[in-house]
């Protein structure tokens with residue numbers, strides 16, 4: 001059936017209320033307007049940030065269609081779209097790259113001003129909605145809303161990828177992998193022979209380890225309170241692991257002793273203020289670089305003794321691994337296809353889209369690293 005220019009009715013997982021299961025609904029998806037793209041979803045990962053909306057710790061207007069780590073095929077394009085065409089394999093981008101704003105024009109920065117991360121009200125970039133259900137508009141999430149058989153995104157929020165890319169794995173390049181890997185190779189700029197410490201060995205932490213390894217780090221120390229995470233961390237490149245619960249001494253002191261005064265690079269991939277401070281303390285006072293990757297769920301602040309920085313430490317952070325999204329995602333997909341890094345270590349479960357609530361239970365119970373939902 002030719003769907004171009006028509007409203008498509010399809011299944012989507014709608015969040016109507018906080019802390020309630022997703023409800024599988026028939027939703028109407030409007031055709032793409034100018035500079036928009038409608039995508040048929042093939043695979044989507046479940047990310048902790050989606051769960052933060054479910055619990056309300058990341059405030060968003062409801063009802064909403066969540067999901068932002070995915071891959072699919074272009075179904076149709078709106079007027080003026082030139083960079084993708086129907087049939088192209090694509091990855092929707094939770095951070096756009098508009099090419100117009102001062103951030104996009106800056107050679108290093110990636111936090112495009114068209115991003116919707118800090119906006120509570122999820123909508124398309126023109127402020128309107130493309131989804132409706134039972135006569136009500138549904139909110140978008142991060143300009144992607146991938147928990148739907150079809151979605152509409154802005155052209156600056158989608159990257160065309162290699163025609164042979166396996167969509168059920170490269171979907172992870174849409175969030176977890178890029179966030180972690182880029183934090184090592186692009187944000188920290190890990191150097192060959194260096195010592196790195198990674199706090200938090202979830203999916204994003206594992207991707208940080210992969211980045212440290214690819215950049216040639218000699219020692220990669222994984223830190224997690226859950227020792228079940230150690231085997232996988234070692235498999236993707238950690239050279240040693242430890243739990244802060246195993247010692248009476250603060251873990252920053254244990255690490256300082258182990259690393260001759262502090263690591264070259266440390267990464268906070270837990271999303272807690274205390275581990276952010278521990279990660280900062282655990283990098284070398286004179287030349288260490290500490291990168292904040294995690295985000296504490298509610299707006300919270302840290303207070304800091306400036307001496308920690310005056311001695312020579314660097315403290316930084318970035319979203320999406322500091323990668324400019326449209327430039328980097330197609331290249332990362334090609335690097336994956338040439339074997340530069342593997343993604344299978346991150347995938348612990350694959351479920352049909354209809355079992356989305358089961359997928360979220362696996363995340364909540366800590367059993368999964370990443371669950372991929374297939375359509």
Ligand code: COD
Nearest residue numbers: 048049200201202203204205224225226269270271294295
């Ligand atoms: N010390 C050490 N490890 C700990 C501690 C602690 N005190 N507490 C928990 N942990 C461990 C857990 O056992 C777990 O293994 C790990 O930390 C966290 O892993 P996950 O699986 O819960 O989470 P990830 O890896 O999927 O994601 C972690 C982030 C912190 C990156 C994530 O929660 C986050 O903040 N994401 C937002 C960052 C971002 O850039 N988002 C952009 C769009 S998604």
Ligand code: ZN
Nearest residue numbers: 047049175176
């Ligand atoms: Zn995410």
